Amino acid sequence: MTIVVQKYGGTSLSTTKRIKEVTERILEEKRKGNQVVVVVSAMGSSTDSLVEMSKDVSSHPDPREMDMLLSTGEQVTSSLVALALRDQGADALSLTGEQAGIHTEETFGDASISFIDTPKIKVHLDENKIVVVAGFQGVSEKGEICTLGRGGSDTTAASLAAELHADRCEIFTDVEGVFTADPRVVKEAKKIPELTYKQMQDLADMGAGVVHPRAVLYAYRNNVPLFVRSSFDQQEGTRIDHFREQTNVTGIAVEKDLTCVTIIGKEKTNLSEEASAMIKIIEAAGIAIRRALIIEDRYSFSFIIQSKELKQTYSLLQGRPWISKVSYENRAAVSIVFSHERLANVSNRLGRILMTKRDRADIIFHSPRVWRIIVPEYELALTAQLLHDAFIEKPNLSISL
Known part of the structure; x- marks a missing residue:
């Protein structure tokens, strides 16, 4: 049966x-x-x-x-x-x-x-x-x-x-x-x-x-x-x-309620070493890093977590003698999921599309089938709409494979 x-x-x-x-x-x-x-x-x-x-x-x-x-x-x-x-x-x-x-x-x-x-x-x-x-x-x-x-x-x-x-x-x-x-x-x-x-x-x-x-x-x-x-x-x-x-593009996925945590280290800090150790401590506490560690310059780095994990993350950062300042910004992620690997001109196309936005967007090559864009939370809908229009609504815009 x-x-x-x-x-x-x-x-x-x-x-x-x-x-x-x-x-x-x-x-x-x-x-x-x-x-x-x-x-x-x-x-x-x-x-x-x-x-x-x-x-x-x-x-x-x-x-x-x-x-x-x-x-x-x-x-x-x-x-x-x-x-x-x-x-x-x-x-x-x-x-x-x-x-x-x-x-x-x-x-x-x-x-x-x-x-x-x-x-x-x-x-x-x-x-x-x-x-x-x-x-x-x-x-x-x-x-x-x-x-x-x-x-x-x-x-x-x-x-x-x-x-x-x-x-x-x-x-x-x-x-x-x-x-x-x-x-x-x-x-x-x-x-x-x-x-x-x-x-x-x-x-x-x-x-x-x-x-x-x-x-x-x-x-x-x-x-x-x-x-x-x-x-x-x-x-x-x-x-x-x-x-x-059947299609080149599967769809557009969005993820809300993210927070970008930026840490500024004190002078003479070995930032690369301290940052790597800090990320390991955060992940050991069960907090998923939603974006890979980014070294902004010799004194600062940032990473992205789910906003609900912010309180716990903040407590883990407290009392670290090498940290000068910690700041937080609301973020969201918009991802284009492709059906095939090795899509050639995606990065350039994304750059041209996102130039129409008001604010900065970070384009991340996530995998051969996924490109992920980190944007300010208030630009989530606009970014998702732009990408949906360009990659799904208008199939006459060819994508090189």
């Missing part, structure tokens, strides 16, 4: 009314004669609310206790979805990550899945039950609850689909699929019917938040087709599979 894994995000489950609407789609799949596993995120912004509550009671929340706290959001949702399904006559039950057999490394806040024991889920499926799994979580070898970090429910769904040899994994969200750019930023953005795993991976790595990169990787390695669809309509969405890449 065909197994289908469906994942529903927090926006799709933000109210009990929406939960009831989602159950209709789940039952629709069940009526086709398929075995259905549902993976759910926490309702709406409930995870953010839990984080704020933790800050109210603790100035330095313990990572283990945070995972215990945050994992409850998905558990609440899974129970409510199972209850709603049972209310409509379906035989459904909810499982925590541990009950679903999801085993992780013991890394609180950003664990990786080690393996999944699926016999329990398979027994429930063979009993004709709909299995609703709390996403974003698993259990370590020592029995500790560990969360999977950003996009953890996507990863849960793709991993379960792989281990269960599912026919497909459907990611339901608040948009109709994957677009050539964020439609909230670029109004002319178009839905992409089909993408290869590599194209989706590149877009996800550069900030397109529709599917998490780890989920795409699991699907690719196990040949599980991914479908990105809207929870709120019956549109086909985007299929991610082994396709032949």
Whole structure:
């Protein structure tokens, strides 16, 4: 019998009314004669609310206790979805990550899945039950609850689909699929019917938040087709599979809420040595550097982080005797994701296009398929629009391969 894994995000489950609407789609799949596993995120912004509550009671929340706290959001949702399904006559039950057999490394806040024991889920499926799994979580070898970090429910769904040899994994969200750019930023953005795993991976790595990169990787390695669809309509969405890449440019990805940290060192400081050591300290604290270290001159250097990591980064910089001054600026990133490597004249074209902007933009060669542009946050929409117009809206402008 065909197994289908469906994942529903927090926006799709933000109210009990929406939960009831989602159950209709789940039952629709069940009526086709398929075995259905549902993976759910926490309702709406409930995870953010839990984080704020933790800050109210603790100035330095313990990572283990945070995972215990945050994992409850998905558990609440899974129970409510199972209850709603049972209310409509379906035989459904909810499982925590541990009950679903999801085993992780013991890394609180950003664990990786080690393996999944699926016999329990398979027994429930063979009993004709709909299995609703709390996403974003698993259990370590020592029995500790560990969360999977950003996009953890996507990863849960793709991993379960792989281990269960599912026919497909459907990611339901608040948009109709994957677009050539964020439609909230670029109004002319178009839905992409089909993408290869590599194209989706590149877009996800550069900030397109529709599917998490780890989920795409699991699907690719196990040949599980991914479908990105809207929870709120019956549109086909985007299929991610082994396709032949049809276009030169996949799309434009944007990443907001970045901060450029610039550090000025004191005279006679060995800046190169101190900067390298500082970056290692920051990364060891679990803070991802979103742009490679840039030495501005003999006394200053800068790097880019997510804005939410600023407070922790600031605390790590405090008390360093070689630092004279630290400054911060709001930044955003716009990335062009190409479908082929070795695009020849991209740098010159980018330079000409960005000359029309008011402010400075740093062009970064990220990889043979991706060019990344760092801009002031207030110029994000303008930059994304210019690049979308030049590389996607006007295909008559040739790109040398």
